[in-house]
Each structure stands twice: as C-alpha cells, then as structure tokens.
Amino acid sequence: MRRIQLAVVITILMAAWSVGLGRTAPAPEIVFTSNQFTPVEEQEWARNTLLARFTQETGIAVRFITEPEGPYVDRLLAEVRAGRGTIDVTGTLHGIFPVLVAQGVVRDMTEVQRQLDARRDRTFYRDLLAASRMEGIQAFIPWMQATYLVAARREALRYFPQGRNPMRMTYDDLLQWGQNIREATGERRLGFPVGPRGLYGRFLHGYAYPSFTGSQVKRFRSAEAVRMWQYLRRLWGVTHPASFRYEFMHEPLLLGEVWVAWDHTARLLPALRERPQDFVVLPSPAGPKGRSFLTVIVGLALTRLAPNPDLGTRLIEYLTRPSTQVLTLQGVGFFPVSPEAARVVPTGGLKVMADGVAAQAGAPDARTALLPIGLGARTGEFVPIYVDAFRLIAIEGRPIQEVLDAQARKLEALYRTTNAPCPPPDPPERPCRPD
Amino acid sequence: MRNRTEHAPEPKATQVVWTPYILVLPAFAYLALFILYPMAQAIRLSLTDPQTGGWTAAHFLRLTQDPYFWPAVRYTLLITAIAIPLQLALALAIALLVHTRFPGHGVFLYLCALPLGLSDLAAGLIWLSIFTERGYLNAALQALGLIRSPVSFLSYEHPHWLLGAIVLTEVWRATAIVMVILVAGLQLIPRDYVETAQVFGARPWQTLWHVLLPLLRPSLQTALIVRTILAFQLFATVVVLAGRLIPVLAGEAYFWYALYRSPNVASAYAVLILLLSGAVTWVYLRTLRTPVEAQA
Numbered sequence: 001m002r003r004i005q006l007a008v009v010i011t012i013l014m015a016a017w018s019v020g021l022g023r024t025a026p027a028p029e030i031v032f033t034s035n036q037f038t039p040v041e042e043q044e045w046a047r048n049t050l051l052a053r054f055t056q057e058t059g060i061a062v063r064f065i066t067e068p069e070g071p072y073v074d075r076l077l078a079e080v081r082a083g084r085g086t087i088d089v090t091g092t093l094h095g096i097f098p099v100l101v102a103q104g105v106v107r108d109m110t111e112v113q114r115q116l117d118a119r120r121d122r123t124f125y126r127d128l129l130a131a132s133r134m135e136g137i138q139a140f141i142p143w144m145q146a147t148y149l150v151a152a153r154r155e156a157l158r159y160f161p162q163g164r165n166p167m168r169m170t171y172d173d174l175l176q177w178g179q180n181i182r183e184a185t186g187e188r189r190l191g192f193p194v195g196p197r198g199l200y201g202r203f204l205h206g207y208a209y210p211s212f213t214g215s216q217v218k219r220f221r222s223a224e225a226v227r228m229w230q231y232l233r234r235l236w237g238v239t240h241p242a243s244f245r246y247e248f249m250h251e252p253l254l255l256g257e258v259w260v261a262w263d264h265t266a267r268l269l270p271a272l273r274e275r276p277q278d279f280v281v282l283p284s285p286a287g288p289k290g291r292s293f294l295t296v297i298v299g300l301a302l303t304r305l306a307p308n309p310d311l312g313t314r315l316i317e318y319l320t321r322p323s324t325q326v327l328t329l330q331g332v333g334f335f336p337v338s339p340e341a342a343r344v345v346p347t348g349g350l351k352v353m354a355d356g357v358a359a360q361a362g363a364p365d366a367r368t369a370l371l372p373i374g375l376g377a378r379t380g381e382f383v384p385i386y387v388d389a390f391r392l393i394a395i396e397g398r399p400i401q402e403v404l405d406a407q408a409r410k411l412e413a414l415y416r417t418t419n420a421p422c423p424p425p426d427p428p429e430r431p432c433r434p435d
Numbered sequence: 436m437r438n439r440t441e442h443a444p445e446p447k448a449t450q451v452v453w454t455p456y457i458l459v460l461p462a463f464a465y466l467a468l469f470i471l472y473p474m475a476q477a478i479r480l481s482l483t484d485p486q487t488g489g490w491t492a493a494h495f496l497r498l499t500q501d502p503y504f505w506p507a508v509r510y511t512l513l514i515t516a517i518a519i520p521l522q523l524a525l526a527l528a529i530a531l532l533v534h535t536r537f538p539g540h541g542v543f544l545y546l547c548a549l550p551l552g553l554s555d556l557a558a559g560l561i562w563l564s565i566f567t568e569r570g571y572l573n574a575a576l577q578a579l580g581l582i583r584s585p586v587s588f589l590s591y592e593h594p595h596w597l598l599g600a601i602v603l604t605e606v607w608r609a610t611a612i613v614m615v616i617l618v619a620g621l622q623l624i625p626r627d628y629v630e631t632a633q634v635f636g637a638r639p640w641q642t643l644w645h646v647l648l649p650l651l652r653p654s655l656q657t658a659l660i661v662r663t664i665l666a667f668q669l670f671a672t673v674v675v676l677a678g679r680l681i682p683v684l685a686g687e688a689y690f691w692y693a694l695y696r697s698p699n700v701a702s703a704y705a706v707l708i709l710l711l712s713g714a715v716t717w718v719y720l721r722t723l724r725t726p727v728e729a730q731a
Contacts, residue, residue: 068693069693069696070692070693070694070696071693073696074698186584187584194678195678195679196674196678196679196686196690196694197694240587241587241590241591241592242567242568242587242589242590244591244677244678244679244680245589245675245676245677245678255567255568255569256569257567257568257569377485377696378696378697379696380694380695380696380697381695381696381697383694384694384695388502391502392502395591395680
C-alpha cells in the first residue's frame with residue numbers, strides 16, 4: 001500500500017514538474033545536423049567549444065545532431081516526406097548536396113549569401129562558390145574544406161629515394177620509398193586506409209586515376225589504367241598487411257606500425273598534434289598526368305522546412321565568420337574557406353599540416369579533381385566500384401583487364417540511369433561513359 | 436487423448452476472462468511496435484522499387500550479384516558452425532564445474548559471466564589490442580624471447596588467422612550467455628535423479644550422458660536458438676578484427692545501408708537473415724523437441 005502511495009506521489013510530482021517546464025519561457029533553440037564531426041572528440045569539441053560560443057553570444061541554444069551519412073541523409077529526407085521540419089541548419093559535403101537539392105531538402109542560399117557579402121568582413125574563395133551552385137540555385141554557403149595527403153615520420157625520410165625531393169614526390173618515388181624501407185627493416189611501413197569506413201576509395205578515383213590516366217571515369221579501363229593497376233599491385237606489396245583494417249591513419253602512425261600514410265587531413269591531424277616534431281606532411285604523389293588531388297568542400301544550408309530560418313541564418317553567419325573559421329582549423333583541422341581566415345598562421349602540428357596542404361595545392365603540376373556529382377540517391381555506389389576493383393585486383397589477384405571491364409559496365413550503368421555528367425578532369429559530357 | 440477432450444464437460448459460464456489478455460497487452464504492444472512493424476517495413480523495402488513503389492525482386496537479384504554476397508553467406512555459416520559447438524562444449528563444462536559447488540564457485544561463476552556485460556564492439560577492440568602488431572601478444576612473445584620482431588597476426592595474407600581470431604573472440608564473448616542458461620537449467624534438475632543414478636552404480640560419464648543431458652534438453656534448445664540467431668547478427672567484432680576481408684551477412688546489410696545508401700538492398704540482407712534465423716529456429720525446435728512423456 002505504501003509503495004502505491006509513493007508511486008502516486010512521484011507521478012504527481014513529475015506531472016507538476018513537466019507542467020512547470022512548459023510554463024517557463026522556452027529559450028530559443030535550433031537544430032543543426034551534419035555528417036561531419038562524427039568522431040567523439042570532434043562532437044565534444046563542436047558542442048562544448050564551437051556551438052557553446054555561439055550560444056553564449058546570442059542566447060540561442062543549438063541542438064547538434066551528427067551521424068554517419070546514411071542516417072544523416074535519411075533524417076533530412078524523412079522530414080521532407082513527412083512535410084514537417086525540425087531541422088534548421090544542415091552542414092555536409094559538396095558531394096551530398098545534389099541529393100538534397102534533387103529532393104527539395106534545402107533552400108536557395110542566394111539571399112543568405114547576399115546578407116553575408118553585405119557584412120564585408122569575409123569573402124569566399126571563388127572556386128568554392130562556383131561549386132556551391134547546382135541546378136540553378138546556390139545550394140550551400142561554403143563552411144570549411146579539407147584534402148587528403150601524405151604524412152610521414154621524420155625518420156622514414158632517410159629511406160626516401162636518393163637525390164629525389166619529397167615535396168615533389170612521384171608515384172614511383174613512393175613505391176621506391178616503400179621498397180627501401182622494406183629492404184632496410186624487413187617491414188612494410190606504407191599505410192593506406194583500406195578499411196570498410198576508410199577513405200581509400202578517394203585515393204583511387206581522385207588521386208591515382210587522374211594522375212595516371214588524366215581521367216576519373218572515361219579512361220577507367222584504358223591501357224594507362226591497366227598500367228596504374230599493375231603499379232598499385234606492386235605498391236600493395238610494400239604496404240602494411242593490416243592496411244585492410246585501417247580507417248583513421250593517425251592511429252597506426254602514432255603506434256609506429258605505419259611510417260608513411262595517406263589520408264584525409266582530419267584523420268592525420270591527431271598524430272601531428274600529439275607529436276608535431278616527429279612528422280612531416282608531404283603532397284600526394286604525381287603520376288604521368290600530373291599531381292591530382294581532391295578538394296573536399298563542406299557547406300551549410302537552411303532546410304526548406306526550417307522552423308527558425310532567421311536563427312539558422314545567424315548560426316551560418318557565426319560559423320562562416322573568419323575568426324570561427326580559424327577556431328575550426330585549430331579545433332578539428334578543417335581549413336578556411338575565406339582568404340581573411342587563411343591569413344592567420346597556425347602553429348605546431350597544424351603548421352606542419354598547412355605547409356603540406358600549401359605544397360600540394362601550389363605544386364606546378366597540381367590538378368584538382370572534384371567529387372562526382374549528379375548521381376543523386378545513388379552517389380554512394382560510385383566509390384565502391386573502385387574499391388571493389390582494388391580488392392579483386394590487388395588483394396585477390398584477379399586479371400586486371402577482366403575486372404576493369406566488369407566494373408566499367410557497372411560504372412556505365414550507374415551513369416546511364418542517373419544521366420550524370422563526368423566529374424573533372426573528364427569533359428562534362430552527359431551521361432558519362434567509360435570508353 | 437482426443438476422446439477425453441471431446442467428452443469433457445462444456446464450461447457453463449461463457450463469460451470471457453479478460454485478465455490474461457490485459458496482462459499480455461503491454462508485451463504485445465511492445466513487440467508489435469518495435470519488432471513486427473519494423474519487420475514488415477524491412478520486408479516491404481526489400482520487395483518494392485524505390486522509384487515506382489511497385490513490387491520487384493530486383494534487390495534480391497542485386498544482392499546475389501554482389502561480390503561480397505557468397506563470401507558473406509559462407510563466412511557467416513562457417514563462423515557459426517565453428518563457434519557454436521565450441522561455445523556449447525565450453526559452456527557445458529563450466530556449468531557442470533559450477534554445479535559441483537566447489538569452494539569459490541560463486542566468484543568463478545561471476546568471472547566467467549563477465550564478458551556478458553561487454554558490447555561486441557568492445558570485445559572486438561579488446562582482442563584487437565591483443566593481436567595487433569603492437570599488441571599484447573606480440574609484446575609478450577618478444578619479452579619471452581620467442582620472436583625477434585612483431586608478427587602481423589591480422590594480415591590479409593592469412594585469412595585463416597583472421598577467422599581464428601574472430602572465432603576466439605566470439606567464444607570468449609558469447610560462451611557466457613550459453614553458460615548462464617545451462618547453469619540455470621542444471622539447477623532445475625532435482626538432485627534425486629543424480630543420486631538415484633549413483634545408487635545404481637552409474638559412473639559420472641554415464642550420469643552425464645543418460646541423466647543430466649536429456650533433462651537439460653530444454654535449456655540446450657534455448658541456448659542454441661539464442662546463440663545461433665545472435666551468430667547470424669554477428670557484425671562488430673568481425674569488422675574490428677577483419678575489416679571487410681571476412682564479410683558477414685549483418686555487416687553487408689550495414690554497408691549497403693551506410694556506405695552504398697541503398698536501404699532496399701540492405702533490407703534484402705535483413706530479410707535473408709530473418710529467414711535464416713527462422714529456419715534454424717524451426718530445425719532446433721523440431722530436432723530438440725522434448726518428448727511429450729518427458730514433460731513435467
């Protein structure tokens with residue numbers, strides 16, 4: 001009996017409390033979703049530093065939801081389908097925006113861009129603004145950018161091929177480097193993020209393919225491509241045998257399992273931060289057709305169903321402010337999108353990284369490749385075609401031409417059904433078709 | 436049997452007793468909302484075209500053409516077939532040991548049940564930190580002077596070692612659940628049976644084989660069903676230890692959803708796992724059925 005009384009009392013108290021909650025004036029709150037900052041440390045930083053400062057300044061609370069790409073996109077699409085929005089601002093990769101634009105998830109950001117331009121405290125790199133326009137609208141405001149490059153332990157440099165310059169590394173240098181290390185130490189110390197959620201696919205379609213063939217899609221099964229795959233097989237032979245498991249290269253770099261690693265800047269940075277004096281950052285290698293690299297652009301947009309578009313605009317203003325861009329660089333290693341922020345010279349591990357990024361972008365033979373766009377809901381199927389080819393050719397040892405022919409058929413079908421244009425450096429013909 | 440029921444007197448009062456239904460309602464509502472509804476959703480997704488909404492078998496066709504599909508089926512069945520007999524034997528041994536009530540058996544039981552509290556991801560990470568090149572095993576072997584430089588145990592060049600590491604992790608992690616079920620089952624068996632067997636001069640092996648194991652049948656059945664279904668859902672430990680070199684069905688469902696952004700093919704994988712689980716449960720229920728005359 002007493003227990004029942006207690007339960008009743010608790011229930012009444014809880015009801016009273018929740019009524020009280022409803023009565024107090026609600027602090028304005030907006031919802032911000034992203035598929036960036038998913039690692040726990042980055043989430044913590046985003047909530048406790050980046051967004052906490054915004055709340056302090058404006059009194060607007062931000063509910064930050066970050067999740068992997070699948071659930072992230074589905075949450076946005078589900079709100080559109082339900083016709084009821086809770087998300088105000090969303091921030092994601094340039095390559096995902098075509099999906100969001102096609103499904104009417106985001107608004108045209110031209111007006112917000114005009115407001116930002118009117119403040120005269122920031123400008124945006126022109127190529128990033130160009131990338132933000134798709135299907136006749138401005139899909140996002142540039143927020144931050146990243147790239148992929150090579151980080152190496154200083155002590156590994158002494159095995160670098162004699163008489164060659166690491167800042168002008170070629171693919172042959174990289175292979176020779178791995179072979180030299182193997183001969184000297186008996187170990188394979190090159191590392192690539194070939195694990196399931198690793199970003200090795202980007203290396204294949206955005207770095208190796210354009211550097212060897214001058215193309216991402218069109219020359220997929222060309223003679224140059226076959227030579228590239230022969231090279232990749234040899235490179236795999238001097239790559240650490242646990243690479244199939246790696247997803248964030250800073251871990252094996254810090255452990256010393258790997259001495260030379262290629263990965264996304266944000267996934268190398270923790271190693272540089274922990275021991276800046278132990279590592280150097282080098283540009284990605286150059287092939288017969290130049291030094292191709294990918295620029296990763298992350299943008300911000302208001303959703304079409306945003307309940308608080310004005311508050312959302314204020315968040316976008318804060319996040320793209322030059323001082324916030326510097327804070328973001330220092331916090332998570334994403335680089336500024338405004339020249340005003342890029343002037344600030346970083347220190348420590350970030351300096352090492354920034355030097356590498358500048359050397360890569362400033363190399364005379366540099367070629368920018370962009371992520372494929374226009375594949376809509378099937379964007380996710382592009383990279384696995386390359387990664388599966390790698391698995392079949394390099395790990396399982398299947399005949400190269402045979403695998404390339406089979407994978408080229410998948411690429412062609414993907415582009416045919418989506419009627420998408422070729423990504424640069426291929427000419428923008430539509431639908432893109434491997435020769 | 437039949438005659439007796441037919442001639443049983445009809446209950447006089449025709450009023451329906453609602454209490455059991457009301458008591459069962461919350462559980463049913465829970466199952467309907469969180470199990471049945473998502474299940475129906477998954478089946479629908481796996482069989483409909485996302486563009487037109489019409490019925491199609493295209494997702495299952497695509498799944499069978501995926502280079503990971505057949506290896507995933509093979510490895511899922513292989514891991515299950517190796518790990519479960521090991522777990523069952525080990526769990527039975529531990530349960531029998533605990534059942535002897537040796538001094539300190541309580542502490543021993545808790546220690547053995549400890550992995551129950553760990554997520555499969557955490558278990559995978561623990562064993563990864565043992566097997567990796569800079570891991571505990573290499574450090575120990577080096578300290579003992581057995582090897583000069585670290586060995587890459589988890590290498591694509593030795594898929595069998597990868598498989599071995601996965602099975603070991605699974606046995607370590609999931610034997611406890613089988614053991615707990617068997618310990619509970621053993622405690623339900625009245626001591627009289629064992630004592631009677633001893634009076635008739637049965638040796639321990641004979642007691643185990645002819646008395647304990649048959650009486651343990653319902654518990655074994657439960658343990659096998661639970662373990663096999665969980666084995667089909669095996670995912671995190673495999674991904675941590677072997678990436679996608681050892682593909683498994685649940686992992687492929689995840690990758691098709693999260694990496695390829697195709698909820699339809701992912702659902703097709705999920706439905707396949709559901710069918711497999713259903714089939715195996717049915718087989719267990721048939722083959723390990725407790726005979727009617729043995730039911731209490």
